[in-house]
Amino acid sequence: MQVIEAGLTAKGKKFAIVVARFNSFIVESLLDGAVDTLKRVGDVADQDITVVRIPGAFEMPLAVQKVAASGKYDAIIALGAVIRGGTPHFEYVAGECTKGLAQVMMQHSVPVAFGVLTVDSIEQAVERAGTKMGNKGGEAAMSALEMVNVLSQL
Numbered sequence: 001m002q003v004i005e006a007g008l009t010a011k012g013k014k015f016a017i018v019v020a021r022f023n024s025f026i027v028e029s030l031l032d033g034a035v036d037t038l039k040r041v042g043d044v045a046d047q048d049i050t051v052v053r054i055p056g057a058f059e060m061p062l063a064v065q066k067v068a069a070s071g072k073y074d075a076i077i078a079l080g081a082v083i084r085g086g087t088p089h090f091e092y093v094a095g096e097c098t099k100g101l102a103q104v105m106m107q108h109s110v111p112v113a114f115g116v117l118t119v120d121s122i123e124q125a126v127e128r129a130g131t132k133m134g135n136k137g138g139e140a141a142m143s144a145l146e147m148v149n150v151l152s153q154l
């Protein structure tokens with residue numbers, strides 16, 4: 001049996017973090033978690049991290065597609081927070097964001113870590129942005145680190 005398993009250090013690899021400004025009080029905590037994980041777990045240097053700010057989750061697929069097409073990055077981390085309101089708006093924004101990001105990942109063969117919260121309430125968002133349910137930005141960064149390493153072995 002051959003098992004391909006990857007480590008998490010990614011010194012010298014380049015990461016782009018695409019950050020939605022909508023619900024920024026939540027998303028900035030996701031960004032803090034992602035940067036902290038890349039540096040502390042991945043040993044990624046500050047100059048190898050590029051942060052791209054965009055309006056909201058709906059714009060995420062296009063921005064991530066441009067970043068992927070540049071060929072400059074080993075992985076991309078998408079960070080945002082879609083919080084359910086009183087209309088069907090949530091379904092459209094969250095659905096298009098999720099679908100679009102998956103398409104970009106397959107089209108460009110570059111890992112896109114999904115750090116976009118899709119939650120029913122602000123309370124659920126706070127819980128996932130560095131409080132009792134952890135920090136989903138940090139978790140997305142962990143997956144980007146692992147994917148960069150695993151892809152290099154395949």
Ligand SMILES: Nc1c(NC[C@H](O)[C@H](O)[C@H](O)CO)[nH]c(=O)[nH]c1=O
Nearest residue numbers: 020022055056057058080081082083
């Ligand atoms: N409601 C949320 C949005 N809405 C904004 C859209 O993403 C988009 O920027 C706007 O419709 C203009 O095209 N964005 C989020 O990231 N989170 C939300 O909860």
Ligand SMILES: CC(=O)[C@@H](O)COP(=O)(O)O
Nearest residue numbers: 083084085086087089090
């Ligand atoms: C993405 C959303 O669901 C939200 O921000 C929009 O709120 P609403 O459905 O009340 O217009």
